[in-house]
Amino acid sequence: MFWKNNLHLGTLPIATKIIVTFFLILIGIGYLLGFANIFMTYSPVDGKPGLSLEDVSMSFYGSTSKTALEKAVDGSMKQYFNSDGDYQVVKDWVQDGATEKVWDSEVKPIFDVSCSTCHSEEAAVAGVVTVDYSDVEEFLGKDTGKSWSRLVGTAHTHLLAIAPLVFLLILILSFTSYPAVLKNVISIFALSAVFLDIASWFLAKFAPLLGIFVLVGGMSLGLSFGLLVLLPLYDIWIKKV
Ligand code: HEC
Structure with a gap:
């Protein structure tokens, strides 16, 4: 030494x-x-309490069952919704095929309030923008971690x-x-x-x-x-x- x-x-x-x-x-x-x-x-x-292998593999490798957006809203981004109702609207939207029509009428207003403070064009925290449908679209495919x-x-x-x-x-x-x-x-x-x-x-x-x-x-x-x-x-x- x-x-x-x-x-x-x-x-x-x-x-x-x-x-x-x-x-x-x-x-x-x-x-x-x-x-x-x-x-x-x-x-x-992974939506369950405690740190597990599943949390880690979903974060790094990606989720095998959810899109990246679903993973985020079920995981560490869930806390930012103003109400459980808002969360449910977004969940239903994703599960019903995440169409642009429903985005405009129901989902964008929620994102504007709950998400786009951090994920605006300017702030783009973690490189993520959630202002328009085209921004969010890239998180609607298979989650690659x-x-x-x-x-x-x-x-x-x-x-x-x-x-x-x-x-x-x-x-x-x-x-x-x-x-x-x-x-x-x-x-x-x-x-x-x-x-x-x-x-x-x-x-x-x-x-x-x-x-x-x-x-x-x-x-x-x-x-x-x-x-x-x-x-x-x-x-x-x-x-x-
Ligand atoms: C207070 C700031 C803040 C707010 C509000 C916020 N986020 Fe995030 N978001 C972050 C940070 C920091 C990260 C990167 C760390 C992480 O993944 O936990 C992130 C990451 C993400 C990711 C990328 C996850 C990945 O796998 O790369 C998505 C998608 C996302 N946020 C969506 C949302 C949505 C939808 C909302 C609204 C419900 C939201 N965020 C609200 C700060 C925020």
């Missing part, structure tokens, strides 16, 4: 200990928020943010008094988890079952962050060297 001296985090001056602790706590909070964000985005996808371009876009920001962060945490871990073997194993596990986490998103595009790797990758990354934050904190404040 990076540090071979007898100087450990536990022997640092108190001010430095506090600074390192503060940093680790901030990362810990960021990590919990990340978890909450994943849960809130993905668990409603996350688009490759969105995947590449998220993956590169994610990777370039998480890899340096994990490396920094590994560096902090290397200054603890734990055995070198333990530090090495955790470091390699964490870096592999970063790789698996990103690679799994692309794998999951090929078959619904491969979504399992997204869950395994996410959990490995979660475990890595937990260890990389908690072990140094324990070393700084509790462990007797």
Whole structure:
């Protein structure tokens, strides 16, 4: 590892200990928020509570039974309807063949109020526009899950943010008094988890079952962050060297 001296985090001056602790706590909070964000985005996808393989495969591979629009209004977009009645009108419209005539008379007014605040031409949140029939039409076909371009876009920001962060945490871990073997194993596990986490998103595009790797990758990354934050904190404040 990076540090071979007898100087450990536990022997640092108190001010430095506090600074390192503060940093680790901030990362810990960021990590919990990340978890909450994943849960809130993905668990409603299949319409059942909890985060499951089905949520993941519907998000990445796509739904085998619903159009993209149906998946969205049954999933994380459902909360934006003003009433259950509005939701039902849209559901019925989709199931009755989503005609332009009914769009104009019944559905557009609902979308204007509930959806097009975020999905206007200007805002186009997540690249989605729901103002006119022609905008919505592209979500009426077979759902193909996350688009490759969105995947590449998220993956590169994610990777370039998480890899340096994990490396920094590994560096902090290397200054603890734990055995070198333990530090090495955790470091390699964490870096592999970063790789698996990103690679799994692309794998999951090929078959619904491969979504399992997204869950395994996410959990490995979660475990890595937990260890990389908690072990140094324990070393700084509790462990007797
Ligand atoms: C507060 C902002 C907001 C509102 C209001 C909103 N959306 Fe979204 N929408 C998002 C975000 C953010 C995403 C991307 C993340 C996601 O898929 O959950 C998204 C994604 C989508 C997608 C793409 C899903 C996919 O598989 O790529 C569709 C379709 C969609 N919304 C439809 C709707 C409809 C229909 C409504 C109205 C009932 C609506 N949205 C209301 C923010 C919003």
